[in-house]
Amino acid sequence: MKTQLLIIAAGTLLAVASCKTDSDTPATPTGTTPPTSGTTTTSTSPVETNPPNSTYSPAFSGQTRVAGVRTTTPFTSTVLTSTLASPWGIASLPDGRFLITEKAGTMRLVTASGQVSAPLSGIPAVNSSGQGGLLGLCVDPAFTTNRMVYWSFSERGATGSLLAVAKGRLSTNETALEGVTVIYRATPAYTGVNQYGSRVIFDRTGNLIVSSGDRSDPGIRVQAQALNSAVGKIVRITTDGVAAPGNPFAGQADARPELYSIGHRNQHGLAIHPVTGDLWEGELGPRGGDEINRIQPGANYGWPIITYGIDYSGQRLGDGIQQRAGMEQPVYYWDPVVSPSGMTFYTSNRIPEWQNNLFIGALSGMHIVRLVIEANRVVGEERLLASEGQRFRDITQGPDGALYAITDAGRLYRIDRR
Numbered sequence: 001m002k003t004q005l006l007i008i009a010a011g012t013l014l015a016v017a018s019c020k021t022d023s024d025t026p027a028t029p030t031g032t033t034p035p036t037s038g039t040t041t042t043s044t045s046p047v048e049t050n051p052p053n054s055t056y057s058p059a060f061s062g063q064t065r066v067a068g069v070r071t072t073t074p075f076t077s078t079v080l081t082s083t084l085a086s087p088w089g090i091a092s093l094p095d096g097r098f099l100i101t102e103k104a105g106t107m108r109l110v111t112a113s114g115q116v117s118a119p120l121s122g123i124p125a126v127n128s129s130g131q132g133g134l135l136g137l138c139v140d141p142a143f144t145t146n147r148m149v150y151w152s153f154s155e156r157g158a159t160g161s162l163l164a165v166a167k168g169r170l171s172t173n174e175t176a177l178e179g180v181t182v183i184y185r186a187t188p189a190y191t192g193v194n195q196y197g198s199r200v201i202f203d204r205t206g207n208l209i210v211s212s213g214d215r216s217d218p219g220i221r222v223q224a225q226a227l228n229s230a231v232g233k234i235v236r237i238t239t240d241g242v243a244a245p246g247n248p249f250a251g252q253a254d255a256r257p258e259l260y261s262i263g264h265r266n267q268h269g270l271a272i273h274p275v276t277g278d279l280w281e282g283e284l285g286p287r288g289g290d291e292i293n294r295i296q297p298g299a300n301y302g303w304p305i306i307t308y309g310i311d312y313s314g315q316r317l318g319d320g321i322q323q324r325a326g327m328e329q330p331v332y333y334w335d336p337v338v339s340p341s342g343m344t345f346y347t348s349n350r351i352p353e354w355q356n357n358l359f360i361g362a363l364s365g366m367h368i369v370r371l372v373i374e375a376n377r378v379v380g381e382e383r384l385l386a387s388e389g390q391r392f393r394d395i396t397q398g399p400d401g402a403l404y405a406i407t408d409a410g411r412l413y414r415i416d417r418r
Helices: 218-225
Strands: 002-006 042-044 069-070 075-081 085-091 100-101 106-110 134-139 150-157 162-169 177-189 197-202 208-212 233-237 259-262 265-273 279-283 292-297 333-334 340-345 358-362 367-374 375-383 393-397 405-407 414-417
Touching: 002 279, 042 085, 069 375, 085 393, 085 405, 100 134, 106 134, 150 177, 150 197, 150 265, 162 208, 177 208, 177 233, 208 279, 279 340, 358 405
Parallel strands: 085 134, 134 197, 197 265, 265 340, 340 393
Antiparallel strands: 002 075, 042 069, 075 414, 085 100, 100 106, 134 150, 150 162, 162 177, 197 208, 208 233, 233 259, 265 279, 279 292, 292 333, 340 358, 358 367, 358 393, 367 375, 393 405, 405 414
């Protein structure tokens, strides 16, 4: 077991430069205002020092390259295991163990000390080509009594592959998932193998929120704007896979009733704010334009019409615009990218200055992002565990109040107060 002691010292307060806005839409996000984090952290210059890919200007001050912060509480990171095979999703169990998906199609139980089980049987086959595989997962809020697990995966079909959601019961002997049923498919299928999303979480009404990616290619990603397609959307469904009651597009002609928001690219992060109950989302941009969004029902988040990124070729995407009336601005974006993946809000009192902060695994950034959020705006950013050189794929909080993160290299980290 490898233990890394991280004791972060205080930094120096520097001013944050304000940014120009030429928006024809409201410049600041609106909605319920959460409380502040309640603990002072030391502000520094922005953590990003590399030049952006584009010359685009943010819509409002603090939308990108906000002031850095440094944790003042000493904390440790411990590698519990490094034997996982390309883990993709992690979910905490009430007894302190974890369920972890592996990209190739296996799911395992892992103890808080790092003991890894044999693969659970009963998992449907996945198409693990490209960015496909066994993806996000969550456990039922009533798991202690019903033992139900929900997960998303790329399913191969006759006309291509698609994002699917399944459910099953963890067997009493904990060797299998029983009664497995595919409850939802994000049609249409497509022959490409990239950008499925996808995370699965419960909202506070007991329904499932699922992120469905745009499938990458120009010919299909335009469906992120189409109400008759599940591509490039966030959907809200019941545990039986049908549209949840109260969805914003219910009853609208030519609109799928399961849609909750539209205009998304490749959403690897979903989390519910612990105080307000708001849904927050992270999605990967192209070259630049990674986003953090506060999701409003029925809202359009603009992809691929507006973006703060450019195409991989270096050319502008579409008309090269970042704002349009009727399309939402991201709360925060990165250029160059950090490739935000799984994310969670911290609710523990183990490190008080982290309370209600958003923690995000960064893939190309190879660190864990800490965002301090006040009044639905990002007011501070920190990079954690950057010296580990790991692509952080997902992160969750355990029942013990510690953070647990998985990496593409197969590691499971525990992060907690020293």
